[in-house]
Amino acid sequence: MKKRVILIVLDSVGIGELPDADRYGDRGSHTLANTARAVGGLHLPHLAKLGLGNIDAIDGVAPVERPDGAFGKMAERAPGKDTTTGHWELAGVVLDKPFPVYPDGFPPEVMAAFEKAIGRNTLGNVAASGTEIIERLGEAHMATGAPIVYTSADSVFQIAAHEEVIPLEELYRYCQIARQILQGDHAVGRVIARPFVGVPTAFRRTTNRHDYSLKPPGRLVFDVIGEAGQEVAAVGKIYDIYAGQGFSRHVSTRSNMEGVDCTLAYMQEVEQGLIMTNLVDFDMHYGHRNDPEGYARALQDFDSRLPEILAALAPEDLLILTADHGCDPTTASTDHSREYVPVLLTGRKTPAGVNVGVRSTFADVGETVLAWLGLPPLGVGQVIEEVRHAGL
Incomplete structure (x- = not known):
């Protein structure tokens, strides 16, 4: 049956x-x-x-x-x-301890390794709302090409990028790099691609989000x-x-x-x-x-x-x-x-x-x-x- x-x-x-x-x-x-x-x-x-x-x-x-x-x-x-x-x-x-969180942003050793691996500087590195941070840093991102890194109260390393500045496949590659770096003591639950489109004061996130979880x-x-x-x-x-x-x-x-x-x-x-x-x-x-x-x-x-x-x-x-x-x-x-x-x-x-x-x-x-x-x-x-x- x-x-x-x-x-x-x-x-x-x-x-x-x-x-x-x-x-x-x-x-x-x-x-x-x-x-x-x-x-x-x-x-x-x-x-x-x-x-x-x-x-x-x-x-x-x-x-x-x-x-x-x-x-x-x-x-x-x-x-x-x-x-x-x-x-x-x-x-x-059933986990016996929580995933690490970063209310003050990620430590220098994490960010230095990430920026070296992707060959770009980053913006942000703060705990923030996803919609708020792209409104605040989206224009600077478009001018510099630097991806926006942020977190929340959850154990997440989020990377926001305008789809016309950093193409989706490149953003996904950055997330895979971050996932490889964020192991051991810094093994966050998820790395998340947060693509967006639009113009300053009218940015909007797209449905092309992608999550990279720990195994x-x-x-x-x-x-x-x-x-x-x-x-x-x-x-x-x-x-x-x-x-x-x-x-x-x-x-x-x-x-x-x-x-x-x-x-x-x-x-x-x-x-x-x-x-x-x-x-x-x-x-x-x-x-x-x-x-x-x-x-x-x-x-x-x-x-x-x-x-x-x-x-x-x-x-x-x-x-x-x-x-x-x-x-x-x-x-x-x-x-x-x-x-x-x-x-x-x-x-x-x-x-x-x-x-x-x-x-x-x-x-x-x-x-x-x-x-x-x-x-x-x-x-x-x-x-x-x-x-x-x-x-x-």
Whole structure:
């Protein structure tokens, strides 16, 4: 019997501060509830039917008497609140220490090695918002040809360049050089190409972003699935986050809606295994830009497509919706927030109205994926037993 799991990560859609949120400056963060409050309530009827409003109070998303599946929330066991840490934990690698961060910019030894390797000076080397720094330094970049280097509260080395000044392939080469340099004590989670276009006062980032992640330091759920002869298909930035480890096919996307389209296409092609999708617009376009109205629209746009995904599920499919961290667009910070993430599980065989509680690690998702597919566990998290029994 061929089974599949469709795992969709709603990037940054957190559901309330973790107990240690104050250590990260995130006390009071609640991406979903605060966004809902800021816009006068969210209209998410299809997510509500799956039990989203049963997890926590969200204006406009009422709890339902019997959700169409299982619901709960998960705490991140690893320290940190970045994309790589959260995604790796979902797939079975739980970090015991956070990636290095550089609130005061990268040290001279890193920048000297990078500038020597690319043969150019750089601009910036500060922690900044991506849109703000290209407005501030974009004109100087165009005049000098020097790429803009910046970071954030996350463990990232970001390189911004105008596409007409530094062509994309050259920018990507710079990122590969930076990735090679940033190892050991300076092994940041991701190096990110941040191309932009336009003219001073009217710059805009393009969809040609590319991430260069560290290779995960252990076996992933994907490795177990692939070794069993099943497929692992990645949609969006999933392939980059895991440095390509364990995937049999992948496709990049430019928007949430394209991500949904590609997920539906893979559901017509992949017969057995895992389809994993990241929908990044919530985080990239709205969370980091403190735009609750845009965040709300993006949530409602995804909710409007959810019936298509549900209709495409085969009898032996399991759909899991979750997130990797928070990014509350209503707080003063433009960075990720240390939050619980929702987990919604549904399919024709999954139990209805089951509260799976508060999970102690995101790794429970990966273990549940393996159990559903009839594969051995990694032993990192706990299988969501109510779902495992339904799939037997």
